[in-house]
Amino acid sequence: MAKTERESVFALGARLPHASGLTTIIVLAVALALWEAASLLRLFPPVALPSPGAVWQAFVILFTIGYGGHTIWLDIGASALRVAIGFLGAVAIGVPLGLMMARVDLVFRIIDPFLQFIRPVPPLAYIPLLVVWFGIGELPKVLLILVGTIPVIIIGTISGVKATPPLRLAVARTLGATPRQIFNLVVLPSALPEIFTAMRVGIGVAWSCLVAAELIAADQGLGWLVQYAGQALQVAVVIAGIIVIGSLGYAMELVIRLVEARIVPWRGRE
Amino acid sequence: MPIEIARVTKSFKDVRALDEISLTVEDGSFVTILGGSGCGKSTLLNMLAGLEAPSTGRITLDGQEITGPGPERVVVFQKAGLYPWLSLRDNIAFGLRLRGRSNIPWREVDRVIELIGLKGFENHRPYELSGGMQQRVAIARALVMHPRVLLMDEPFGALDAQTRETMQAFLTELWERIRATVIFVTHDIDEAIMLGTRLVVMGARPGRVCLDAPVKLGRPRGWDMTASPEFLELKRAARRILAGQPH
Numbered sequence: 001m002a003k004t005e006r007e008s009v010f011a012l013g014a015r016l017p018h019a020s021g022l023t024t025i026i027v028l029a030v031a032l033a034l035w036e037a038a039s040l041l042r043l044f045p046p047v048a049l050p051s052p053g054a055v056w057q058a059f060v061i062l063f064t065i066g067y068g069g070h071t072i073w074l075d076i077g078a079s080a081l082r083v084a085i086g087f088l089g090a091v092a093i094g095v096p097l098g099l100m101m102a103r104v105d106l107v108f109r110i111i112d113p114f115l116q117f118i119r120p121v122p123p124l125a126y127i128p129l130l131v132v133w134f135g136i137g138e139l140p141k142v143l144l145i146l147v148g149t150i151p152v153i154i155i156g157t158i159s160g161v162k163a164t165p166p167l168r169l170a171v172a173r174t175l176g177a178t179p180r181q182i183f184n185l186v187v188l189p190s191a192l193p194e195i196f197t198a199m200r201v202g203i204g205v206a207w208s209c210l211v212a213a214e215l216i217a218a219d220q221g222l223g224w225l226v227q228y229a230g231q232a233l234q235v236a237v238v239i240a241g242i243i244v245i246g247s248l249g250y251a252m253e254l255v256i257r258l259v260e261a262r263i264v265p266w267r268g269r270e
Numbered sequence: 271m272p273i274e275i276a277r278v279t280k281s282f283k284d285v286r287a288l289d290e291i292s293l294t295v296e297d298g299s300f301v302t303i304l305g306g307s308g309c310g311k312s313t314l315l316n317m318l319a320g321l322e323a324p325s326t327g328r329i330t331l332d333g334q335e336i337t338g339p340g341p342e343r344v345v346v347f348q349k350a351g352l353y354p355w356l357s358l359r360d361n362i363a364f365g366l367r368l369r370g371r372s373n374i375p376w377r378e379v380d381r382v383i384e385l386i387g388l389k390g391f392e393n394h395r396p397y398e399l400s401g402g403m404q405q406r407v408a409i410a411r412a413l414v415m416h417p418r419v420l421l422m423d424e425p426f427g428a429l430d431a432q433t434r435e436t437m438q439a440f441l442t443e444l445w446e447r448i449r450a451t452v453i454f455v456t457h458d459i460d461e462a463i464m465l466g467t468r469l470v471v472m473g474a475r476p477g478r479v480c481l482d483a484p485v486k487l488g489r490p491r492g493w494d495m496t497a498s499p500e501f502l503e504l505k506r507a508a509r510r511i512l513a514g515q516p517h
Contacts, residue, residue: 185367
């Protein structure tokens with residue numbers, strides 16, 4: 001009896017790595033059950049906490065009939081496009097800028113005060129300014145996401161450059177590398193892992209800027225959907241919208257991780 | 271004379287690390303510089319590499335003063351310092367690639383890969399290799415440059431005892447075939463005597479040369495020589511110098 005128990009414990013231990021997916025499913029199921037129980041027991045008014053069934057219905061409606069005159073696919077498309085353009089813009093500008101700041105001290109001293117200044121400002125605070133300068137079209141929305149995301153990218157890039165192991169630099173120097181060659185062939189690839197970390201943090205920031213961006217006279221988008229439904233006290237729709245935002249953010253992070261695994265396969269293996 | 275270290279001193283702020291060192295290194299010799307921690311042996315090597323400048327005195331190679339790093343004086347460091355985004359073959363060719371991507375002598379690269387016994391591993395990444403293999407790659411990366419002098423800064427210091435012994439035998443055999451000029455810094459007495467044709471022992475605070483003697487052991491070298499009178503005499507002298515230092 002004792003022997004079989006011990007064996008079963010070992011067997012469980014051996015299975016654990018593969019069981020991590022199972023753990024997630026169990027946690028989700030328990031959370032769902034608690035949610036269902038809370039709404040059945042009426043711990044909160046149904047307006048504030050709709051049942052899982054009601055949220056599921058909201059999902060079905062969002063994907064078939066839609067809310068506010070169009071289906072959620074339009075909102076998903078609009079939001080994903082805004083996030084993607086804002087985020088890619090931040091990467092396209094932030095990475096080269098961070099590299100220049102790390103390499104040329106003068107550039108660093110010019111840009112850094114602005115960077116430190118915009119970093120603590122919440123994206124919401126830019127909205128009036130962006131509307132006055134760029135109107136109410138797509139541009140101010142994308143710019144808001146870009147401005148919110150770019151500090152993360154710049155700071156990650158600079159720290160990646162600074163984290164280049166001194167030995168890698170010394171090796172290149174003694175082999176006769178010019179400063180330019182050292183930067184292109186040693187510093188740049190050494191900075192890649194941290195740049196990818198910054199991108200993974202940045203995609204989360206981009207999504208969190210989205211709701212603020214869609215406060216600017218939007219009539220579609222997931223941020224707009226959540227706010228519009230919230231004003232109408234359609235909490236089930238709000239929760240469904242939040243779940244979609246979270247899933248899309250997670251999906252985009254997974255895409256970055258896939259790209260990272262291809263471009264920086266040495267990460268964590270040195 | 272190929273390498274001349276003439277009355278070189280080095281001070282960091284007010285602390286004198288090296289006290290007037292003068293050494294001449296002949297072509298084709300394997301000079302081992304033995305010393306405890308803080309004797310300035312790595313500082314001396316860094317000055318030869320051009321990574322640091324002497325405070326006073328000068329170092330010349332073929333009459334030319336050394337003012338900075340250069341591919342005619344390649345260094346093998348304690349750790350391999352390979353680039354994880356490059357394959358083994360590309361790591362070895364890294365220095366050659368700096369001279370121009372289009373005319374890398376790949377045949378020479380492949381010859382050196384065979385010389386270090388890593389044929390078949392060309393496309394492996396550094397993190398897929400053991401510590402000893404990585405250090406072989408670092409040596410190969412230096413060798414393909416055909417440097418005037420190969421500088422080695424405790425290249426086996428980070429390896430486990432077993433691998434270190436294998437690598438010492440490997441380097442001995444390699445040197446007996448190519449007879450390059452080598453300056454090899456170490457704190458391991460046996461290693462210093464076994465590898466070198468000439469032994470320089472440094473004392474500390476401030477760093478200075480306390481012993482400079484030829485190693486009169488035959489070739490090919492083997493571990494049975496550690497029991498020979500010549501070996502033991504050098505070892506006794508070296509130990510006396512190293513033991514005479516405050517820790």
